[in-house]
């Protein structure tokens with residue numbers, strides 16, 4: 001069985017009284033940030049409460065590793081999580097896109113959050129033609145639903161190819 005190396009991340013949940021109308025998107029990735037990698041508008045997901053607006057920010061793996069190397073591998077203290085929340089929120093504000101003050105701000109550590117590397121970036125899934133076996137998942141492409149869907153579609157197309165040649 002192939003073991004997939006994983007990396008940690010910190011996630012920050014933010015809740016705002018009013019929607020962040022200065023952001024015309026429901027998800028964004030941060031380029032050239034040493035602290036933040038992704039942000040998602042959690043309130044835009046189906047079935048979520050429509051009062052105010054909630055966002056989830058993810059730290060970079062490098063930031064998480066730096067904090068863990070300073071504080072140790074044990075469960076982070078509330079002081080550490082408060083500092084992480086401040087760091088992530090400050091970086092969000094540094095984008096200059098007019099982020100208001102949230103009424104709720106809480107960070108948590110996500111131990112084995114992401115695969116350290118995508119294991120099938122080209123093929124999008126693992127495929128053993130002799131065994132007619134396709135294996136798909138976010139770990140093949142990227143650690144999000146988009147990655148999982150792309151990988152699932154690649155695996156389905158491999159299986160369809162085999163079935164149509166029978």
Ligand SMILES: Cc1cc2nc3c(=O)[nH]c(=O)nc-3n(C[C@H](O)[C@H](O)[C@H](O)COP(=O)(O)OP(=O)(O)OC[C@H]3O[C@@H](n4cnc5c(N)ncnc54)[C@H](O)[C@@H]3O)c2cc1C
Pocket residue numbers: 040136137138139142143144145146147148
């Ligand atoms: C808390 C959280 C929040 C997230 N938020 C976002 C987000 O906002 N946006 C985004 O894009 N992504 C998000 N993700 C990531 C996203 O959920 C995953 O990338 C996606 O679900 C991966 O899909 P998958 O089918 O590859 O794996 P999974 O969804 O993990 O599905 C794997 C399935 O295999 C089953 N399974 C595992 N082992 C076995 C076994 N031995 N036998 C039988 N069945 C087994 C599991 O029970 C599970 O049903 C989040 C993930 C978490 C945990």
